Amino acid sequence: MTVETAAVDRLERLGEEVLRVDDLxxxxxxxxxxxxxxxxxxxAVDGVSFAIDQGETLSLVGESGCGKTTTGxxxxxxxxPTSGRILYRGHDLATMSEDELRxxxxxxQIVFQDPYASLSPRMTVHDIIAEPLxxxxxxxxxxxxxxxxxxxxxxxxxxxxxxxxxxxxxGQRQRIxxxxxxxxxxELLVLDEPVSALDVSIQAQxxxxxxELQQRLGLAYLFISHDLSIVRHVSHRIAVMxxxxxxxxxxxxxxxxxxxxxxxxxxLSAVPVPDPRLRGARERITLTGDVPxxxxxxxxxxxxxxxxxxxxxxxxxxPQLEDRLGTGHPSACHFPELLTVLPTxxxxx
Amino acid sequence: xxxxxxxxxxxxDLAVEFRTDEGVVKAVDGAAFTVDRGEIVGVVGESGxxxxxxxxxxxxLVKSGRRVRGAIRFRGRDLGTLPAKxxxxxxxxxxxxxxxxxxxxxxxxVSIGRQIVEALRLHDRKLSKAAARDRAIExxxxxxxxxxxxxxxxxxxxxxxGMRQRAxIAMAIANGPSLLIADEPTTALDVTIQxxxxxxLRIAQQETQAATLLITHDLGVVAELADRVVxxxxxxxxxxxxxxxxxxxxxxPYTVGLLESLPRLDRDVDELHPIPGSPPSLLxxxxxxxxxxxxxxxxxxxxxxxxxxxxxxNGTTVHRTxxxxxxxxxxLPTEVTR
Numbered sequence: 001m002t003v004e005t006a007a008v009d010r011l012e013r014l015g016e017e018v019l020r021v022d023d024l025x026x027x028x029x030x031x032x033x034x035x036x037x038x039x040x041x042x043x044a045v046d047g048v049s050f051a052i053d054q055g056e057t058l059s060l061v062g063e064s065g066c067g068k069t070t071t072g073x074x075x076x077x078x079x080x081p082t083s084g085r086i087l088y089r090g091h092d093l094a095t096m097s098e099d100e101l102r103x104x105x106x107x108x109q110i111v112f113q114d115p116y117a118s119l120s121p122r123m124t125v126h127d128i129i130a131e132p133l134x135x136x137x138x139x140x141x142x143x144x145x146x147x148x149x150x151x152x153x154x155x156x157x158x159x160x161x162x163x164x165x166x167x168x169x170x171g172q173r174q175r176i177x178x179x180x181x182x183x184x185x186x187e188l189l190v191l192d193e194p195v196s197a198l199d200v201s202i203q204a205q206x207x208x209x210x211x212e213l214q215q216r217l218g219l220a221y222l223f224i225s226h227d228l229s230i231v232r233h234v235s236h237r238i239a240v241m242x243x244x245x246x247x248x249x250x251x252x253x254x255x256x257x258x259x260x261x262x263x264x265x266x267x268l269s270a271v272p273v274p275d276p277r278l279r280g281a282r283e284r285i286t287l288t289g290d291v292p293x294x295x296x297x298x299x300x301x302x303x304x305x306x307x308x309x310x311x312x313x314x315x316x317x318x319p320q321l322e323d324r325l326g327t328g329h330p331s332a333c334h335f336p337e338l339l340t341v342l343p344t345x346x347x348x349x
Numbered sequence: 350x351x352x353x354x355x356x357x358x359x360x361x362d363l364a365v366e367f368r369t370d371e372g373v374v375k376a377v378d379g380a381a382f383t384v385d386r387g388e389i390v391g392v393v394g395e396s397g398x399x400x401x402x403x404x405x406x407x408x409x410l411v412k413s414g415r416r417v418r419g420a421i422r423f424r425g426r427d428l429g430t431l432p433a434k435x436x437x438x439x440x441x442x443x444x445x446x447x448x449x450x451x452x453x454x455x456x457x458x459v460s461i462g463r464q465i466v467e468a469l470r471l472h473d474r475k476l477s478k479a480a481a482r483d484r485a486i487e488x489x490x491x492x493x494x495x496x497x498x499x500x501x502x503x504x505x506x507x508x509x510x511g512m513r514q515r516a517x518i519a520m521a522i523a524n525g526p527s528l529l530i531a532d533e534p535t536t537a538l539d540v541t542i543q544x545x546x547x548x549x550l551r552i553a554q555q556e557t558q559a560a561t562l563l564i565t566h567d568l569g570v571v572a573e574l575a576d577r578v579v580x581x582x583x584x585x586x587x588x589x590x591x592x593x594x595x596x597x598x599x600x601x602p603y604t605v606g607l608l609e610s611l612p613r614l615d616r617d618v619d620e621l622h623p624i625p626g627s628p629p630s631l632l633x634x635x636x637x638x639x640x641x642x643x644x645x646x647x648x649x650x651x652x653x654x655x656x657x658x659x660x661x662x663n664g665t666t667v668h669r670t671x672x673x674x675x676x677x678x679x680x681l682p683t684e685v686t687r
Contacts, residue, residue, distance in 0.1 A: 063539035064539050169627045199396055199566070199628075200395065201606060201607060202623070203623075204612075204623030208620070208623060226539070226540065229612045232612065232614055232617070233612035233618060233621065270543065270544035271540055271569065271614050272543075272570050272572060273572065274572045274611055275596060275597075275615065276572045276592045276593045276597075277593060277597065278615065279572065286541075287541045290509045290511060290512070
């Protein structure tokens with residue numbers, strides 16, 4: 001079966017729910033003392049829920065330590081969650097054993113951030129892309145042809161197959177990583193900062209390739225990024241994370257044109273925009289302080305220590321993810337307010 | 350001789366090479382620009398454009414590289430020919446540097462306060478320890494360090510990334526430099542912390558009236574902070590001018606390509622237009638214009654004749670580009686100029 005024929009089935013199921021993550025948590029133990037007992041836990045992810053449809057891109061955005069990468073790694077089960085469910089077309093991957101997982105592994109694949117660290121320097125490009133096929137026992141029937149097809153799909157030449165990763169630029173390496181992720185006809189790709197290590201002119205090449213592949217193959221993407229400009233460009237829906245929880249989620253337009261969580265607003269206002277004419281014309285919210293320690297998160301709302309609107313209630317009560325303003329999308333803030341942070345001119349789509 | 354009629358800093362036809370096992374890497378190949386007193390000049394470019402090597406060369410910090418051509422004049426004096434002792438007197442006093450990674454730039458076994466005191470007393474022997482201490486605490490407070498007196502005694506590992514960068518800025522402005530060189534000062538930081546540090550750089554600049562050379566790959570940071578911008582590609586300056594002109598009416602195909610490949614936070618873009626191919630090898634740079642293999646306007650002349658920086662347009666400010674066909678580019682409709 002070629003990559004394109006396998007895609008026909010997915011294209012027929014566009015809009016069907018592929019993945020539902022339900023109250024997912026990952027607590028890494030902090031060990032101390034002579035017996036290395038757990039003396040506490042870093043609550044990297046602390047109750048996250050979302051769903052992704054076939055053909056859709058959901059982006060997880062947030063800063064270092066917000067739990068976005070940990071969430072992505074749990075979805076492909078590189079990490080075993082502390083609690084919660086990972087429902088892949090109704091099957092809970094969260095609690096499966098390695099043996100039970102094996103047939104599901106091919107359905108969700110991951111592309112890593114660093115194209116220099118994620119490809120073996122001792123393997124040829126052919127072997128890197130063929131490895132998932134070999135592991136799943138699918139290489140013997142037409143594996144070599146499939147590798148050529150995958151190379152072509154990501155925009156590399158057939159003669160690249162016999163070279164080693166170090167002979168390629170960052171952008172080309174990331175294409176190799178994408179080809180490897182596509183080898184087993186996955187339905188969902190977790191893209192963990194896939195273009196963050198690349199220069200802008202190369203970034204755009206890879207972003208365009210990912211969008212083209214999604215349209216041709218009907219793939220669902222969980223796109224993990226700290227870069228809000230790229231997120232605006234690639235996403236259908238967005239979930240904003242802070243300190244292990246989702247603070248606001250909605251469609252791309254809802255998040256960019258009608259954000260109502262103060263953290264989302266602060267994030268959007270903090271990104272420098274490459275247009276000197278907008279200097280000083282934008283609403284600027286500069287947050288004070290740093291992200292608190294996830295081993296000891298603040299009570300109530302986790303954002304309250306940096307929030308300019310924080311009141312007593314914020315320390316006492318955890319705000320649930322709800323649509324308090326009736327805008328059609330929820331945020332986890334007791335006192336949400338609509339605020340236009342970005343210029344509205346080009347915002348309508 | 351101190352020459353006050355010339356700009357504060359003149360980088361004149363600078364060329365820096367590195368010898369490697371594979372051959373000679375021409376990291377900088379004829380870079381030229383100036384920085385006036387009190388202005389913020391952004392130097393942008395991608396990996397390998399030569400922007401960092403250029404910045405490091407100013408203070409003679411490129412140890413393994415060899416300057417093969419050109420001059421760097423600061424207040425009329427060629428820094429490349431100064432005796433080591435005189436250069437040391439300038440470093441950290443008249444010219445100070447802010448590095449990308451404060452964890453490697455700060456000494457891990459000396460408290461933040463002592464490092465600032467050291468910087469102060471190194472350049473002012475008459476300053477007493479107590480006075481230096483007071484001044485250091487004052488500086489830490491100026492860069493927005495809460496509880497500066499307590500922070501004075503702490504070590505770099507006790508600081509967060511943003512706080513370390515603040516400490517480094519405090520140290521950089523300690524001796525009232527007339528030129529600050531900031532090499533990717535916010536690249537390692539999260540966006541909300543980056544916003545804090547950018548505000549601080551603005552404050553530091555106003556406070557000291559120092560000219561700032563801001564090296565970055567982030568076009569947003571330049572648009573936000575710089576007065577003028579210098580665009581580098583493959584070791585050369587391909588375009589320079591005031592920031593609004595270069596961003597809204599670029600006259601080099603590389604600058605146009607960079608701006609069109611950027612996804613935008615402030616508007617929806619249907620499709621990104623990447624620059625095809627990748628930057629050239631600096632071991633064997635292409636003849637003629639270094640951008641010609643990736644340029645949509647390239648023709649025979651570009652493959653043979655190296656374009657020199659020349660003035661274009663008739664604006665109120667000087668706009669230079671190194672493209673043979675800049676006028677043709679001006680006539681093309683592009684997304685960026687809308």
